[in-house]
Amino acid sequence: MYLPDMSTTLTPTARVILGMLRLGAQTGYDIKRAIDHSTRFFWSASYGQIYPELNRLEERGLVEGRPDPRGGVKRTSYTLTKAGEQALQGWLTDRESYTFELRDEGLLRFFFGDLLARDDVVANLRARQAFCDYVLEHFRSFEPDARTGFIEDTQRYPYLALEYGIEFMEWMRAWCERTADRIESGELPSAKPS
């Protein structure tokens, strides 16, 4: 029988939530905004996940919510409990679990390149390259915010993670360009003629 240890195991969404609360986010809305400006590219979450998960975390005693009607708006602010702190630290130092999932449609199209004419493969690679440029633009627009942390200005690692993203996209872009050139020059063959 399968026994997930629900007393210590954090769901995917719970991991970002606890972390973001610990970094200074207060409300579900805060958390969503922080995610969208930072971890979104490697760990996203929607409102439909965040609000129910906050309730579940409160039931489990990992967070504590208090009504916080600043400016008359109905709002709930959350803080980590002792147990929540421990769960977060436990996850952060857990070297067992290592989720790494990728879903890359451009790469799948490339994988099926033998089914396409050379020009179509090249066009796909150019589209992928444009995608990299688009993401890089985004990332670079985040740089000023990330330099001083997305939530509080004592944070250094969000900026380093952004640096990772930028360098990754630059690497990917370069790979696309190089490969498209190799295919166009005829160095790499194509089964189907153009």
Added chain:
Amino acid sequence: MYLPDMSTTLTPTARVILGMLRLGAQTGYDIKRAIDHSTRFFWSASYGQIYPELNRLEERGLVEGRPDPRGGVKRTSYTLTKAGEQALQGWLTDRESYTFELRDEGLLRFFFGDLLARDDVVANLRARQAFCDYVLEHFRSFEPDARTGFIEDTQRYPYLALEYGIEFMEWMRAWCERTADRIESGELPSAKPS
């Protein structure tokens, strides 16, 4: 009202299925094996997805299944229909849709590095590095098969996609090493003391 064009839109799993059938896979089992040896790292699918999806694709007239009891085993072999070919080509040349999703737990831990002692951040990076090594080992064991195509030996692009995977993991590994060194040397600060 939301109107996905179900007559032309392929579900995520349908995309690999049609492609793998076109490359020469015959049964659901074939498709699963091909995925596990190739696209798994950027486009995976389980039996629980593949078999029901094959039935749906047959209902939609994109594939055709025939009982094929080679060796006495109950088995269904599938081929693409004209409509299936068209749907596949349509998707392969569609530059509109571009799924790119990443779920990277190591990177999320790194993002929260300000909550950890320097030694723990370094340990996380070393774990990530070990993960890269592990994947690289896998990839390199696939190289001989990929050189001649995973299903038929006229295919070149599966090998190029594997090359991409190897180069990507090498890049990631180098980034981990470099960053761990920068942190260990004290070049990058840590909020929490060790």
Added chain:
DNA sequence: GAAGGCATGTAAATCGTTACATGATTTA
């Protein structure tokens, strides 16, 4: 007073993994 941001949530649908179940053939 309209638009946009703040704030919280639900319902439906989709997507996906995991465990379970079955049974045949092939190989050691």
Added chain:
DNA sequence: TAAATCATGTAACGATTTACATGCCTTC
């Protein structure tokens, strides 16, 4: 004859997105 591989499938659960709904406050 036992283990591995071939082969197909379902049920339960978990995760996630999207659309919808509401209403306040602030700025133009």
